[in-house]
Amino acid sequence: MNPTGTIKRLAVALLLPMTGFVSSLEAAEVTVSAELSRPQISQGEMAELQLKVTGAQQADVPQQIQTDGLQIRLTGQSTQVQMVNFKVSSSVVYSYIVMPLRTGTFTIPGVTVTADGRQFRTGELSFKVDDSRAVAPPPPSTASQVAQPPGMPPGIPMPGFQQRRPRPAPQRIDESKLAFGEISCPKKTLYAGEMTPVEIRFYFDARYPVQVRGRVDFGCEGILVERFPDPKQSREDRDGVTYNVLTFHSLLSAVKPGSLDVAPAKLDCEMQLPGGLPPGFDDPVFQQLMGGQSGFSQPKELSVKTSGLHLEVLPLPKEGKPDSFAGAVGQFDIDSIITNPHPAPGDPVNLVVKIGGRGNFKGMGAPVLTQTDGWRSYPPNDKFDSSDELSYTGVKSFDFTLIAQQPQKESPGCDFSYFDPTTARYVTLTSKPLPLTASPGGPAPVVAGAVSAPSPDSKPARSPATSHALKDGEPMSGITLRSWTTPVHRNEFLIATLAMAIATAGLVGTLAYMRVQAQGGTASSRRRKRLSELRSLLSANTADAGSSYEAALEYAELELPSSEHRDTLISGLTERRDLLKYGSGDLKPLSEGEHRELMESLKLTKAKSS
Amino acid sequence: MKRLTLLLILVAFYTVLSVRAGLPEDFAAANENLASGHADEALATYKTLLTHPNFRTSGSAEIWYNRGLAEMETGDTVEASLSFRRALLLDPASVPARMQLTKILLALGLPVPDGWKERTSGFLHPEVMIVGGAVVGWIGALSLVVLIFKASRRRGLIALALLLIVVGHGASVLGTLADPRRTASDKAVLTSKDPVTLRSTPADSATESGKLDPGALISILSRNGTWWYVSTGLGQSGWIHANTATPLLSSSKAKGSS
Numbered sequence: 120m121n122p123t124g125t126i127k128r129l130a131v132a133l134l135l136p137m138t139g140f141v142s143s144l145e146a147a148e149v150t151v152s153a154e155l156s157r158p159q160i161s162q163g164e165m166a167e168l169q170l171k172v173t174g175a176q177q178a179d180v181p182q183q184i185q186t187d188g189l190q191i192r193l194t195g196q197s198t199q200v201q202m203v204n205f206k207v208s209s210s211v212v213y214s215y216i217v218m219p220l221r222t223g224t225f226t227i228p229g230v231t232v233t234a235d236g237r238q239f240r241t242g243e244l245s246f247k248v249d250d251s252r253a254v255a256p257p258p259p260s261t262a263s264q265v266a267q268p269p270g271m272p273p274g275i276p277m278p279g280f281q282q283r284r285p286r287p288a289p290q291r292i293d294e295s296k297l298a299f300g301e302i303s304c305p306k307k308t309l310y311a312g313e314m315t316p317v318e319i320r321f322y323f324d325a326r327y328p329v330q331v332r333g334r335v336d337f338g339c340e341g342i343l344v345e346r347f348p349d350p351k352q353s354r355e356d357r358d359g360v361t362y363n364v365l366t367f368h369s370l371l372s373a374v375k376p377g378s379l380d381v382a383p384a385k386l387d388c389e390m391q392l393p394g395g396l397p398p399g400f401d402d403p404v405f406q407q408l409m410g411g412q413s414g415f416s417q418p419k420e421l422s423v424k425t426s427g428l429h430l431e432v433l434p435l436p437k438e439g440k441p442d443s444f445a446g447a448v449g450q451f452d453i454d455s456i457i458t459n460p461h462p463a464p465g466d467p468v469n470l471v472v473k474i475g476g477r478g479n480f481k482g483m484g485a486p487v488l489t490q491t492d493g494w495r496s497y498p499p500n501d502k503f504d505s506s507d508e509l510s511y512t513g514v515k516s517f518d519f520t521l522i523a524q525q526p527q528k529e530s531p532g533c534d535f536s537y538f539d540p541t542t543a544r545y546v547t548l549t550s551k552p553l554p555l556t557a558s559p560g561g562p563a564p565v566v567a568g569a570v571s572a573p574s575p576d577s578k579p580a581r582s583p584a585t586s587h588a589l590k591d592g593e594p595m596s597g598i599t600l601r602s603w604t605t606p607v608h609r610n611e612f613l614i615a616t617l618a619m620a621i622a623t624a625g626l627v628g629t630l631a632y633m634r635v636q637a638q639g640g641t642a643s644s645r646r647r648k649r650l651s652e653l654r655s656l657l658s659a660n661t662a663d664a665g666s667s668y669e670a671a672l673e674y675a676e677l678e679l680p681s682s683e684h685r686d687t688l689i690s691g692l693t694e695r696r697d698l699l700k701y702g703s704g705d706l707k708p709l710s711e712g713e714h715r716e717l718m719e720s721l722k723l724t725k726a727k728s729s
Numbered sequence: 730m731k732r733l734t735l736l737l738i739l740v741a742f743y744t745v746l747s748v749r750a751g752l753p754e755d756f757a758a759a760n761e762n763l764a765s766g767h768a769d770e771a772l773a774t775y776k777t778l779l780t781h782p783n784f785r786t787s788g789s790a791e792i793w794y795n796r797g798l799a800e801m802e803t804g805d806t807v808e809a810s811l812s813f814r815r816a817l818l819l820d821p822a823s824v825p826a827r828m829q830l831t832k833i834l835l836a837l838g839l840p841v842p843d844g845w846k847e848r849t850s851g852f853l854h855p856e857v858m859i860v861g862g863a864v865v866g867w868i869g870a871l872s873l874v875v876l877i878f879k880a881s882r883r884r885g886l887i888a889l890a891l892l893l894i895v896v897g898h899g900a901s902v903l904g905t906l907a908d909p910r911r912t913a914s915d916k917a918v919l920t921s922k923d924p925v926t927l928r929s930t931p932a933d934s935a936t937e938s939g940k941l942d943p944g945a946l947i948s949i950l951s952r953n954g955t956w957w958y959v960s961t962g963l964g965q966s967g968w969i970h971a972n973t974a975t976p977l978l979s980s981s982k983a984k985g986s987s
Contacts, residue, residue, distance in 0.1 A: 465828050497835075559828070592798055592825050594760040594771075595791040601819040602787055603978060605908040606859045619867040623874060630878035 149174040151232045153241035155217070162250045164374060165343055166217040170230060170241065173210040178234035180213045186227050189246070190218040194510070197349060214346050216481065219248040296360065298323045300425035302384055304371070308431040312448040313540045314372045314479050314511060317344075319384045321423050322362040325354065328391040335367055337384035341377070341432070345370040348508045370509050372448075372479060376434035383424040390419045435538055441547045443487040447537035449478015453486070453548040457530055460555040468521045468557050470530050472499075472550060475514040478537065480505075485517045486535035490552055493525040523557035530555050650677055657721070660714045663706040668696035671717055678721075688720055760795060768802035775799060790820035797829060806833055807943045811918045811975055814946065818909050818977060821850035837944045840963065849907040858904025862897045869893025912948075917959070917974040919945045925974070927967030931956030938967040947974060 149172065156167035168191060172178040176198070184191040196213045217227075227244040299322050306315040319337065323329045338344045350365040365386075373379060435448070451474050458469040472486045485499050497520045505513035521531065529552040536547040606612040639645060653674040656662060662670070672692045679685040709717065759774035775796040778784075797812030813830035816823060827847075834841045849855075873890035876883045905911060919925050921943055928935040931953045941947070941961060950966070951958035957974065960966040 465824070465831070592794075592829055594763050594795040594798055595825070596757070596760060598756055598789045598791055599820075600783065600787040600789060601856075603819070603910060603913075605905060605910040606856060607905050608911075612860070612863075616863065619863075619870075623867070623870050626871060626874050627878075630874065634878060 149235045149237065149239065151178075151234065151239040151241055153227075153230060153244055155227075155244055155246060158245065159247040159249070160219065161340065162219055162222050162248055164219075164340075166246070167346055168215040168217050168227065168244070170213040170215065170232065171210055172213070172232060172234050172239075175211065175234040176209060178211060178213075178232050180232050181230065184215060184227065184230055186225055188219065188221050188223055188248075189225055189227070190220060191215050191227065192218075194346065195348075216346075217246065222248045222250050224248075294419075294421065296324065296358075297327065297390060297419075298329070298388065298421050298423040300384060300386065300423050302425040302428055304428055304430075307429065308433065309373060310433045310448060310538065310540045310543075311373050311376050311435055312446060312479055312482060312538070314345075314370045314449065316509070316511070317369055317371050317428075319347075319367040319369070319425055321365045321367075321386050321425075322355070322357065323365075323388070323390070323423075325361040325363045327393075329363070330389045330391075331365075332387045332389055335384055335386050337369075337381075338371075339379070339381050341373055341375050341379050342381060342430070343372050343374060345509060368509065370511055372482075373430060373432035376432045379430040379432055381428040381430060383427050385425075386423045388421050388423060390421055392417050392419050436543070436545075439545050441534070441536040441545055443534040443547060444536040444538070444545060445484025445487075447474070447478060447483035447535070448540060449476055449537060450539055450541070451476035451478060451535070451537050451546075451548065453533075453535050453550050455533065455550040455553065457553045457555050460553070462555075462557055464558045465522070466557075468523065468530060468555060470519040470521055470533075470553070472517045472519065472533050472535070473514050474517070474535060477512040480510060480513060480515050483515065483537070486533040486550070488519065489532040489534055491531045493523065493527055494531055495522045495524055496520070496531070521557075523559050526558040528556060529553060646677060650674065653677070657718065660708050662708065664709045664713075665696060665699040665706075667709050667714075667717070668692055668699060671721055672696055674721055692720075756792065759799075763795060763799050763802070766802075768799045772796065772799035772803060788815065788819045790816040790823055790826065793819065794823065794826050794829070797826070801829070801833070806837065807918075807920055807922070809833060810837070810944045811920060811977075814918060814977060818913055820854065821847070821907075821909055822852070822854045824851075827851060833944065837942060839942060839944055842946070846907045846909065849903065850909065853904075855904040855908035855910075859901050859908065862900030862902075862904060864897070866894050866897025866901060869895075869897055913977045915949050916977040917947050917949055917957070918977060919943050919947060919969075919973060920975045921973035925969050927959075927965060927969060929967060931958070931968040935968065939965045941965065941969070946977075949976075 151173075152171050154169050154171065156169070160166050168184070170180055172180075180193065182193045192215060194214050194216050196211055198209065198211050219225075225246045225248070227246055229240045229243050232239045232241070301320045301322075302317065303320075304315060304317045306313075309315050319335060335347050347367045347369050350367045353364045353366065355362050355364050367384075371381075454473045454475070456471050456473075458471060459466070460468075462468055470488075474480075474483070474486070480503050485501065488494075488496055499517040499519045501515060501517050503510070503513055503515045505511075507513070519531075519533075532552045533550045534547055535550075536545055538545050602609060635641065640648075653670050656670045657667060657674065660667065672689065675685065675689050675692060679688070708714075755774055755778055759771045759778070762768075762774065763771035775792055778792055779788075779796070793812050793816035797809040797816060800806075800809035800812055810830060810833045813826050813833065816826040817830060820826065831841050869890045869892070872893065873887060876886050876890055880886060919941055924940045924942055926937050927939040927941060929938050945961060947959040947961055947969075949957050950960055952971075953968075955971045956968045957971050958966070958968050959974070
């Protein structure tokens, strides 16, 4: 034994799982793919389109995929988590139902999906609808379509890892006991369009790990099978063997009468059966490390099938079929409401008719409005709220948009007919008109639902009939001239605004001036006024000498700038005034010479004083 | 002072009230033709009327409305939508014009405008809001000045004057924002008979980026020769040929021949 080689093999054996574990921790790469359940169907049948987003927990997908001749609507989503070779990946599957509106070959355009902040686009898919009723069975799953059934937990309930390289099974085991399937349908006789539950169970020997590949393949020409929701997992003992059981529930309905032999349901899987050590790993040291067991297994491709199913499909009776029958089969009730019973004049009214119960909601048409005189109606928007995962029970709401063409006090009524398979009779439900107040001629309404984004193919209504239907207004009389420009862009408005601003400012100024004047003016103006009075008094020389010196003193204090001369002058004037005031008490005016001297000392000339 | 006051009053009246232009005999005759089923003759008369010199700087919502009716009668629904849009431009509070436009847009599968601007201008004519609000606001301003300088017990009155200023000028601003004429110069209506192709660049060979239906209102964001870069406001934008659309306001504003 070569010790170096043994160490290398041991290192490889230890590193391989670690590499896988590390890789599982890596950020998942987001991929988006689209897949059709069947590339070709007959008219009247439906197919399923699955949009698979791997590596993201959530994605934004369109509710509808616009394809001329096909109606493709989102019906639901499921999340898958898968672990292969210790690498965990999650994916979200968005399921669309594809309903052909005519025969032909179609190209379903690529779908734009936003996930993880990025946009992805799938490739185009080719789809064919013929009316030959001879459609090839769905192709088997390819390697690129390997996926677990919707909602399958990581690695399937069975433990073990998957060996991806196919190798021949070395052992001979009774395959019929390794895995098998069963199918049960409570009704073997049903009417065309009637939905009946079907249960499919697949059993897997619990001793061996299993990797389920692909989806349940079930269906045939003439029946419609709803999408299989997440399977339920359980354990069950059969003949002393413990089996892991996957139970699928769905609904099937027949589209044409007659005897039908439905092919067995099939599920492809890969089971890990015990096997020997591959070349290079037969070293005794390695076997000792693995606890004496080989640790390797041989994969076995299995196609697990149920038994077939025979159905007798009865046609819907022609007798007694109401005019309002639009394909609904089951048991239903009806309710209706007006969401806005008192709209403004011209505003639309929304009449919501709710059909509840159990049956083929996907295949049912809209109720028929009655008593529609004076109303303009638009095709309703519909919305289905399912109360179970199979969409067998629930409430489907039809939202009619109505516009009153004349004053109305009640809404239109509506009829809804369905076929009840339990009594084998048609039933017509009637919803009576509801009270409201509506009138034409109001401001612009927005019609919810009826107003949609313009489609590229829509054509303007130019037919005379349409135009005539639109015209119900009378011509206006009288001509009123109005400007094409808003006032703030017109000169007259700007001039008026400017004038008002100036007027306001002028008013402020005027009132402020008046207030100041009322308070005697400013200090400066009061000083100027006093100086003027003093100059007049001194120039006139009519007052007595004491008063003249009093005035001269005040004048000097107010007028002369601060200086030594001013101080000397004021001191002299004060002394002379006091002498006259308290001394001789002379009440005569100043003499001519003294007056001139006083005026010169104050630098007052005749001209200045005047 | 008296002359200035008189001038201000005249300006206010001119902006608040529309000038009555009388009832021309041609208009009455066209209306009779329309009522009696001679829509073609009526339409020709309306178009001639709209070329009158009176309509160089002004418009008549009544003529545009009646013209729209005549165009509907002759089957030209797209042109009728343009006429009703112009009638609403002149008189946003016109209920009949709004009704007819709504019906046309519903028939064409186009969205009906119903934002706050339409609701506001439909409730009260923007002209009244703008001019009336300005008058009230300025009255409040003048009153405030007088109260501050003249009144003795003035606190409550000053508050009232401030309220007048806020409400008046606020209404004026609101009316300006809601006035569709403010942004009409950048709007156009697709009047092509077929859906118009949006292109990524202003060239016939450019890749298509979408389609627009006739009758749709678009905003002109840029011009490049005979190409316009437009937006629908619904997320679609691209270049279109200018001859596939008609501006809501033509350069002469006398759109009788458009």
